[in-house]
Amino acid sequence: MDGVKGKLLEIDLSKASHREVKLEKELIKKYIGGRGLGVKLLGDLLPKNVDPLGEENIMLILTGPLTGSIVPGSGKYVVISKSPVTGGFLDSYSSGRLAPEIKFAGYDGLIIKGKAKRPSYIYIEDKNVEIKHAAHLWGKDTFETEEILQGSGEEEYGTMCIGPAGENLVNFASINSDFFRQAARGGIGAVMGSKNLKAIKVRGTGDISCYDSKGMMDLVLKHKEKLKESAVVENRQKFGTPSTLDITNEAGMLPTKNYQSGVYKKAWGKLDSEGVSKNIIKTRGCYGCMIACSQITKTNDNEEEIVEGPEYETVGMFGPNLGVDSLSAVIKANIKCDKLGMDTISAGNVIGFAMECYEKGILPKKYDDLDLEFGNFEAALSLLDDIALRKDLGELMANGVEKMSEELKEGSEHFAMHVKGLEFPAYDPRIGLGTALSYAVSPRGACHRRAWPPSIEVLGNLEPYKIEGKAEYVKEKVDENSVFHSMLVCDFPAKWIPLSVEDFATYLNLLTGENFTEKDLWETADRIETKIRLFNNREGLTREDDNLPPRILKDTLPEGPTKGNVVNEKDLNTLLDKYYEVRGWSKHGIPTTEKLKELNIKGE
């Protein structure tokens, strides 16, 4: 099959050994790559009930067939593991040169097993694989680490590394690539830290073959013309993702002061597209991406304080969610999180939670001298260091909002904003029932990346609080992303240009010479999502876990266009019933035998 290498590299850190593992063509046809291949391999290779931060857990660093090609958005990798946050399936995506380099080195992905005896990093150059000492890197932040790994800059390497947060097993530690790109959600950096693995550095010199080069070039050029007609592309090329704030603030779903409100008036002109655009100094594009939505900004106080971003989520979580209206403050938090190796979403969320605990007098007495009032940005910045180093209150916060609220009690569970332990991103799901459902059923916990129902509930024409059509819509969008994230491409070009699943079937065929149909891909996505459900079921997750925090189910939003909005528990249950039904799962959220037969995964 053209375009794929048909090989995985397995590295056992406990045994300090490595070997090549054949990747059968049939497996690629059945699961494609990325997310799909990941759940299949994770289920097969991982024993039941292992400790996510124990030696037995594995990390799969996977590409997809389209990785490294010229298809828009094909510069991404995914890290798949058992989640330290949910105990279930975790997939965390990042852009970065690591993705194509893995394939140039001759592999479709890496399987990382075991735990190194001491801090180590892995160096791969084609067939040469070494596990090296990383004592000189341990304790260093991600920027320092990457600078050392990149060396003189004469040769380019793909890298991924963790910062102090990952070393200290912070529940929301990230893995960083190319300084500013992160596989951040779900604590994947903590899994890497638990293996004493500081970094991976890869250089490949080989080719990725293409079945039909001419056809491939023609189709990419056709889509390059098409994107010129897209207003969304134009907007993203100019402002990046922060323009999303214009929509969420207007609609009343912008998390404000730990989701106490959905509107933040002070954000206008400061944290919206207009505000952020004043600080943009350069645009960057991921590998092979014709959109290039990434904006590099600087703070107002220091020319040297530069970050790729902040993306919308970071602006939302460190801005309105903390009662902060200073873009420079958000950028500083972004840089700090990147250097320490932490997810900006969960970090902003857990600080918002701590601030509300402070407001309500729930924090233990020994922290009385902390001034954690909403809006105190200096305090937030210093908490980031404490979290990464597990110092003082940071020790409690490093475990995430779920565990922190379990520890604090005093009713704090009511406003601990998470699903399955994973902190909410920057959309209040009280905007509509589809959005609420998508958070509840997302396999890795509260996640905006599986389906994004605001596109119909806010920007489209499906009534936000009507149940009808929502389960079907969420399934369709989850499946669509499942296709993109298995190929593996960024779903942004797909959605913004826009390109269809059929377009990607064509790309896949031009690359591989196979005959994938659009129908095949939808079926594959259905199979993948059911496999993920089976994995989560196996690890003890049930319908009970497809839930939303009490604040979303009990508290009405206080102002703006969403004033009075609250998700009725009965509605959520009806939506779950409906979602399971359209998926072919039982009322308990367990895939039925008939469904397994239909998807050809029974007994697999």
Place this chain on the structure above:
Amino acid sequence: MRLKIDADLCVGCKACEIACSLEHHNVFNPKRANIKVIFTHPLPSAPKYCRQCKNPQCVESCPTGALWRDEKKDMVVYDKEKCIHCLKCIEACPFDSIFYNQTTEEILKCDLCGGNPVCVEFCEKDAIKFIE
């Protein structure tokens, strides 16, 4: 004719490199491209590309005549049959824009794709222009 790149417009996506390798070798492999965007932190660097110089130092340095200036085509031409891989041209180029791939043992020199450079076609930012 030659390429001209506006580094301020370059976003470092490497679409030019990828397209170049596909056009010349039918594979995806930026390390075999005749144009290079080097990633620097924190901003992408200026791309390296052949200027098709009027007084080319690569031609002057070449001991076998594998490189010469074709005045009719208004470009510097490379003939791999005559090349002995002495790499003198790489040292001589003031723009560091002739490359050597050690794995494939190829000298990588821009040939303007025979008059229709794919890097220009694939650059969404119009950072690469094809000019007189």
